[in-house]
Amino acid sequence: MAYHIGDILEGTVTGIQNYGVFVALDDQEQGLIHISECEHGYVKRVNDLFKVGQKIKVMVLDIDEYSKKISLSVRALTDDPNVTENWHRKHYWTNRHLDFGYQPIAQSMPQWLEQAEKDFGVPEIN
Template sequence: MQFEVGAVLEGKVTSITKFGAFVALPEGKTGMVHISEVAPTFVREIRDHLKEGDEVRVKVINIDAQGRINLSIKQLAPPPAPAPRQRQTARPAASSPRPDRFEWSPRRTEGLTFEDMMSRFKQDSDEKISTLKKNADGKRGGGSYRKSGRY
Protein backbone atom coordinates (compact mmCIF):
# COMPACT_ATOMS: atom_id res chain seq x y z
CA MET A 1 0.00 0.00 0.00
CA GLN A 2 1.43 3.35 -1.04
CA PHE A 3 0.73 6.14 1.47
CA GLU A 4 -0.42 9.43 -0.08
CA VAL A 5 -1.10 12.85 1.39
CA GLY A 6 -4.83 13.06 2.13
CA ALA A 7 -5.30 9.32 2.71
CA VAL A 8 -7.41 8.35 5.72
CA LEU A 9 -6.10 5.34 7.65
CA GLU A 10 -6.82 3.32 10.76
CA GLY A 11 -3.98 2.94 13.25
CA LYS A 12 -3.07 2.15 16.82
CA VAL A 13 -1.29 4.52 19.20
CA THR A 14 2.02 2.85 20.13
CA SER A 15 3.69 5.56 22.20
CA ILE A 16 3.11 9.06 23.46
CA THR A 17 5.68 11.82 23.95
CA LYS A 18 5.26 15.40 25.12
CA PHE A 19 5.28 16.63 21.49
CA GLY A 20 3.12 13.99 19.81
CA ALA A 21 1.84 10.45 19.52
CA PHE A 22 3.26 7.66 17.35
CA VAL A 23 0.72 5.58 15.47
CA ALA A 24 1.27 2.10 13.96
CA LEU A 25 -0.10 2.07 10.41
CA PRO A 26 -0.74 -0.77 7.95
CA GLU A 27 2.28 -2.59 6.43
CA GLY A 28 4.38 -2.03 9.55
CA LYS A 29 4.75 1.72 8.95
CA THR A 30 4.70 4.28 11.75
CA GLY A 31 3.50 7.87 11.62
CA MET A 32 3.42 10.69 14.11
CA VAL A 33 0.56 12.94 15.17
CA HIS A 34 2.01 16.24 16.38
CA ILE A 35 0.43 17.73 19.52
CA SER A 36 -1.09 20.52 17.40
CA GLU A 37 -2.91 17.91 15.27
CA VAL A 38 -4.47 15.88 18.10
CA ALA A 39 -7.68 17.85 18.67
CA PRO A 40 -9.44 20.95 17.31
CA THR A 41 -9.00 22.63 20.69
CA PHE A 42 -5.79 23.58 22.51
CA VAL A 43 -3.99 20.49 23.79
CA ARG A 44 -1.77 21.01 26.82
CA GLU A 45 -1.30 17.33 27.61
CA ILE A 46 -1.68 14.64 24.93
CA ARG A 47 -2.50 12.02 27.53
CA ASP A 48 -5.76 13.88 28.21
CA HIS A 49 -6.86 12.96 24.66
CA LEU A 50 -5.02 9.73 23.78
CA LYS A 51 -3.53 6.71 25.50
CA GLU A 52 -1.35 3.89 24.26
CA GLY A 53 -3.39 1.18 22.55
CA ASP A 54 -6.14 3.53 21.31
CA GLU A 55 -7.46 2.78 17.83
CA VAL A 56 -7.55 6.05 15.87
CA ARG A 57 -8.50 7.30 12.42
CA VAL A 58 -5.79 9.54 11.02
CA LYS A 59 -5.23 11.57 7.89
CA VAL A 60 -1.84 11.69 6.17
CA ILE A 61 -0.93 15.39 5.96
CA ASN A 62 2.71 15.15 4.87
CA ILE A 63 5.43 12.70 3.93
CA ASP A 64 8.87 14.30 4.14
CA ALA A 65 12.05 13.51 2.18
CA GLN A 66 13.21 11.00 4.82
CA GLY A 67 9.93 9.10 4.50
CA ARG A 68 8.48 10.24 7.86
CA ILE A 69 4.71 10.28 7.84
CA ASN A 70 2.95 13.20 9.54
CA LEU A 71 -0.61 12.51 10.61
CA SER A 72 -3.60 14.46 11.86
CA ILE A 73 -6.54 13.43 13.99
CA LYS A 74 -8.05 16.90 14.25
CA GLN A 75 -8.56 17.25 10.48
CA LEU A 76 -10.97 14.31 10.63
CA ALA A 77 -12.80 15.50 13.74
CA PRO A 78 -16.03 17.41 13.26
CA PRO A 79 -15.51 21.14 13.82
CA PRO A 80 -16.30 22.26 17.36
CA ALA A 81 -19.77 23.66 17.84
CA PRO A 82 -19.75 27.45 18.01
CA ALA A 83 -20.16 28.82 21.48
CA PRO A 84 -23.68 30.06 22.08
CA ARG A 85 -23.86 33.82 21.95
CA GLN A 86 -25.14 35.38 25.08
CA ARG A 87 -27.88 37.87 24.48
CA GLN A 88 -27.40 41.25 25.95
CA THR A 89 -30.27 42.47 28.00
CA ALA A 90 -32.02 45.51 26.68
CA ARG A 91 -30.84 48.67 28.36
CA PRO A 92 -32.81 51.81 28.80
CA ALA A 93 -32.03 54.38 26.10
CA ALA A 94 -30.58 56.84 28.63
CA SER A 95 -27.85 54.46 29.77
CA SER A 96 -26.82 53.42 26.27
CA PRO A 97 -23.81 55.40 24.99
CA ARG A 98 -24.80 54.84 21.34
CA PRO A 99 -28.18 54.53 19.75
CA ASP A 100 -28.87 51.26 17.98
CA ARG A 101 -28.76 51.05 14.21
CA PHE A 102 -27.12 54.42 13.72
CA GLU A 103 -24.51 54.74 11.01
CA TRP A 104 -21.70 56.69 12.66
CA SER A 105 -19.63 57.22 9.53
CA PRO A 106 -21.77 57.86 6.47
CA ARG A 107 -20.59 56.46 3.18
CA ARG A 108 -18.80 59.40 1.58
CA THR A 109 -17.35 57.29 -1.20
CA GLU A 110 -20.55 56.17 -2.89
CA GLY A 111 -20.62 57.18 -6.52
CA LEU A 112 -16.98 58.34 -6.59
CA THR A 113 -14.36 57.01 -8.98
CA PHE A 114 -11.11 55.59 -7.74
CA GLU A 115 -9.26 58.73 -8.85
CA ASP A 116 -11.70 60.94 -6.93
CA MET A 117 -11.25 58.83 -3.80
CA MET A 118 -7.45 58.97 -4.12
CA SER A 119 -7.57 62.74 -4.62
CA ARG A 120 -9.73 63.15 -1.51
CA PHE A 121 -7.42 60.87 0.47
CA LYS A 122 -4.33 62.85 -0.61
CA GLN A 123 -5.97 66.16 0.29
CA ASP A 124 -7.05 64.89 3.73
CA SER A 125 -3.61 63.41 4.32
CA ASP A 126 -1.84 66.67 3.38
CA GLU A 127 -4.09 68.62 5.75
CA LYS A 128 -3.41 66.23 8.62
CA ILE A 129 0.36 66.29 8.03
CA SER A 130 0.45 70.10 7.94
CA THR A 131 -1.53 70.23 11.20
CA LEU A 132 0.87 67.75 12.81
CA LYS A 133 3.89 69.77 11.66
CA LYS A 134 2.41 73.00 13.05
CA ASN A 135 1.77 71.33 16.41
CA ALA A 136 5.25 69.78 16.50
CA ASP A 137 6.91 73.15 15.73
CA GLY A 138 4.95 74.77 18.52
CA LYS A 139 6.14 72.18 21.04
CA ARG A 140 9.75 72.71 20.05
CA GLY A 141 9.51 76.40 20.74
CA GLY A 142 9.53 77.41 17.10
CA GLY A 143 13.31 77.27 17.00
CA SER A 144 13.85 80.98 17.78
CA TYR A 145 15.32 80.38 21.24
CA ARG A 146 17.77 77.71 20.05
CA LYS A 147 18.92 79.73 17.04
CA SER A 148 19.99 82.58 19.26
CA GLY A 149 22.49 80.35 20.98
CA ARG A 150 21.15 81.06 24.49
CA TYR A 151 20.36 77.91 26.37
Protein backbone atom coordinates in the same frame (compact mmCIF):
# COMPACT_ATOMS: atom_id res chain seq x y z
CA MET B 1 1.71 -0.12 1.30
CA ALA B 2 2.11 3.28 -0.34
CA TYR B 3 0.33 6.10 1.42
CA HIS B 4 -0.71 9.41 -0.09
CA ILE B 5 -1.41 12.84 1.36
CA GLY B 6 -5.11 13.06 2.20
CA ASP B 7 -5.58 9.33 2.87
CA ILE B 8 -7.83 8.55 5.82
CA LEU B 9 -6.57 5.47 7.65
CA GLU B 10 -7.12 3.52 10.84
CA GLY B 11 -4.08 3.00 13.02
CA THR B 12 -3.06 1.90 16.49
CA VAL B 13 -1.41 4.17 19.05
CA THR B 14 2.03 2.72 19.79
CA GLY B 15 3.62 5.51 21.82
CA ILE B 16 2.87 8.81 23.49
CA GLN B 17 5.34 11.64 23.99
CA ASN B 18 4.90 15.25 25.19
CA TYR B 19 5.10 16.46 21.58
CA GLY B 20 2.72 13.95 19.99
CA VAL B 21 1.46 10.44 19.40
CA PHE B 22 3.06 7.64 17.37
CA VAL B 23 0.61 5.56 15.33
CA ALA B 24 1.27 2.24 13.60
CA LEU B 25 -0.43 2.27 10.21
CA ASP B 26 0.58 -1.29 9.31
CA ASP B 27 3.35 -3.77 10.21
CA GLN B 28 6.12 -1.61 8.72
CA GLU B 29 4.88 1.99 8.63
CA GLN B 30 4.43 4.36 11.53
CA GLY B 31 3.43 8.02 11.62
CA LEU B 32 3.34 10.87 14.11
CA ILE B 33 0.41 13.04 15.17
CA HIS B 34 2.01 16.27 16.38
CA ILE B 35 0.37 17.74 19.50
CA SER B 36 -1.01 20.60 17.37
CA GLU B 37 -2.88 18.07 15.21
CA CYS B 38 -4.48 16.12 18.08
CA GLU B 39 -7.54 18.32 18.51
CA HIS B 40 -8.83 21.85 17.92
CA GLY B 41 -7.69 24.32 20.53
CA TYR B 42 -5.04 24.01 23.21
CA VAL B 43 -3.89 20.52 24.24
CA LYS B 44 -2.29 20.48 27.67
CA ARG B 45 -1.53 16.75 27.89
CA VAL B 46 -1.60 14.26 25.03
CA ASN B 47 -2.06 11.47 27.60
CA ASP B 48 -5.55 12.81 28.34
CA LEU B 49 -6.63 12.18 24.73
CA PHE B 50 -4.96 8.89 23.73
CA LYS B 51 -3.92 5.58 25.24
CA VAL B 52 -1.38 3.05 23.91
CA GLY B 53 -3.20 0.33 21.97
CA GLN B 54 -6.14 2.60 21.09
CA LYS B 55 -7.47 2.36 17.52
CA ILE B 56 -7.91 5.79 15.89
CA LYS B 57 -8.75 7.29 12.51
CA VAL B 58 -6.12 9.62 11.10
CA MET B 59 -5.49 11.64 7.97
CA VAL B 60 -2.11 11.73 6.23
CA LEU B 61 -0.98 15.38 6.19
CA ASP B 62 2.51 15.02 4.78
CA ILE B 63 5.10 12.45 3.75
CA ASP B 64 8.71 13.61 3.84
CA GLU B 65 10.31 12.44 0.59
CA TYR B 66 13.80 12.16 2.03
CA SER B 67 13.21 10.60 5.45
CA LYS B 68 9.86 8.93 4.58
CA LYS B 69 8.37 10.24 7.85
CA ILE B 70 4.58 10.40 7.81
CA SER B 71 2.75 13.31 9.48
CA LEU B 72 -0.78 12.50 10.64
CA SER B 73 -3.76 14.42 11.98
CA VAL B 74 -6.88 13.65 13.97
CA ARG B 75 -7.87 17.32 14.04
CA ALA B 76 -8.32 17.41 10.25
CA LEU B 77 -11.14 14.86 10.55
CA THR B 78 -13.23 16.93 12.97
CA ASP B 79 -15.08 20.22 12.59
CA ASP B 80 -13.73 23.18 14.51
CA PRO B 81 -16.32 23.96 17.21
CA ASN B 82 -15.29 27.64 17.23
CA VAL B 83 -16.09 28.22 13.56
CA THR B 84 -19.70 29.06 12.83
CA GLU B 85 -21.47 29.67 9.54
CA ASN B 86 -21.06 33.42 10.02
CA TRP B 87 -17.30 32.97 10.34
CA HIS B 88 -17.07 31.84 6.71
CA ARG B 89 -19.17 34.65 5.32
CA LYS B 90 -17.08 37.44 3.83
CA HIS B 91 -18.02 41.03 4.48
CA TYR B 92 -16.77 43.72 2.19
CA TRP B 93 -16.73 47.42 2.89
CA THR B 94 -16.94 49.66 -0.10
CA ASN B 95 -17.04 53.38 -0.69
CA ARG B 96 -18.50 53.18 -4.18
CA HIS B 97 -21.65 54.98 -3.04
CA LEU B 98 -19.74 57.84 -1.47
CA ASP B 99 -18.48 60.80 -3.48
CA PHE B 100 -14.79 60.60 -2.67
CA GLY B 101 -12.13 61.44 -5.12
CA TYR B 102 -8.60 62.61 -5.38
CA GLN B 103 -8.41 66.37 -5.07
CA PRO B 104 -5.35 68.53 -4.68
CA ILE B 105 -4.60 69.46 -1.06
CA ALA B 106 -4.68 73.15 -1.96
CA GLN B 107 -8.31 72.73 -3.02
CA SER B 108 -9.34 71.05 0.27
CA MET B 109 -7.21 73.16 2.63
CA PRO B 110 -9.65 76.14 3.01
CA GLN B 111 -12.45 73.77 4.11
CA TRP B 112 -10.16 72.03 6.60
CA LEU B 113 -9.01 75.30 8.15
CA GLU B 114 -12.59 76.57 8.39
CA GLN B 115 -13.68 73.33 10.09
CA ALA B 116 -10.70 73.46 12.48
CA GLU B 117 -11.61 77.01 13.50
CA LYS B 118 -15.20 75.93 14.24
CA ASP B 119 -14.17 72.80 16.15
CA PHE B 120 -11.12 73.98 18.04
CA GLY B 121 -11.20 77.75 17.91
CA VAL B 122 -7.97 77.91 15.93
CA PRO B 123 -7.48 81.42 14.56
CA GLU B 124 -6.90 81.81 10.86
CA ILE B 125 -3.31 82.17 9.73
CA ASN B 126 -2.65 85.32 7.71
